[in-house]
Amino acid sequence: MSYNNILSDYQNGITTITINRPKKLNALNKETIQELHEAFDEADKDKNTKVIIVTGSGEKAFVAGADISEFAHFNVEEGGKLAAQGQKLLFDFVENLSTPVIAAVNGFALGGGLELAMACHFRVTSTNARMGLPETSLGVIPGYGGTQRLSQIVGKGRAMEMIMTAGMIDANQALSYGLVNHVVEQEGLLEFCESIAGKIMRNSSVAISEAIKAVNANYKDGVNGYEVEIKAFGDCFGTEDFTEGTTAFLEKRKADFPGK
Numbered sequence: 001m002s003y004n005n006i007l008s009d010y011q012n013g014i015t016t017i018t019i020n021r022p023k024k025l026n027a028l029n030k031e032t033i034q035e036l037h038e039a040f041d042e043a044d045k046d047k048n049t050k051v052i053i054v055t056g057s058g059e060k061a062f063v064a065g066a067d068i069s070e071f072a073h074f075n076v077e078e079g080g081k082l083a084a085q086g087q088k089l090l091f092d093f094v095e096n097l098s099t100p101v102i103a104a105v106n107g108f109a110l111g112g113g114l115e116l117a118m119a120c121h122f123r124v125t126s127t128n129a130r131m132g133l134p135e136t137s138l139g140v141i142p143g144y145g146g147t148q149r150l151s152q153i154v155g156k157g158r159a160m161e162m163i164m165t166a167g168m169i170d171a172n173q174a175l176s177y178g179l180v181n182h183v184v185e186q187e188g189l190l191e192f193c194e195s196i197a198g199k200i201m202r203n204s205s206v207a208i209s210e211a212i213k214a215v216n217a218n219y220k221d222g223v224n225g226y227e228v229e230i231k232a233f234g235d236c237f238g239t240e241d242f243t244e245g246t247t248a249f250l251e252k253r254k255a256d257f258p259g260k
Contacts, residue, residue, distance in 0.1 A: 013050040026064060055104035103124070135163075
């Protein structure tokens, strides 16, 4: 599939999705959000794709925010609809994918960019990364899940400060907050993410999918995460991956998971 604003490339079990609007610092507009949805959906349905990496083109930005020109004139109803559609189409969609998603944050991740990174299953940043939610400086609040995911990841107090001040934090501060898992030099960012992907791909893709579902359940209102875990644990016993994994362990060999 061809896109106007993104690139999607598959290599050795990894699909790398690159937001490709460098002149706009990879800002998210409606078309880009739609294309990202389609690319993530396609990669998730591809049985050969075991890990998805999302990054931005160039050396300045992962995603420097939303394209403000698209919604500066919106009214209350239009603003609410924008947030609801965006969350459903991209941010909640990415969070709940069965395929692991790594955000390779190469520079600015602001507003919708940070919200996209937080929707991914975990984040790795380059040393020059700057992250923040500047929406209150525009008279609005984060609308793509930012108020919820940031507080879940870094805690209420730090989330409140970042949102209220509309300021940026650097890569090392993001690491100390637990907002990102690793900080590496920019030239080695994708290679580092690919090395993590390689470790992930050694394991059962079926079990990983169930683990994503169980972990996410802890953050959903009205859902008992322990019950989700119990069911997911039991379901694993009916998979070919479980049979292969336990047999390989008992036979003292490396498992060759069929992904079923």
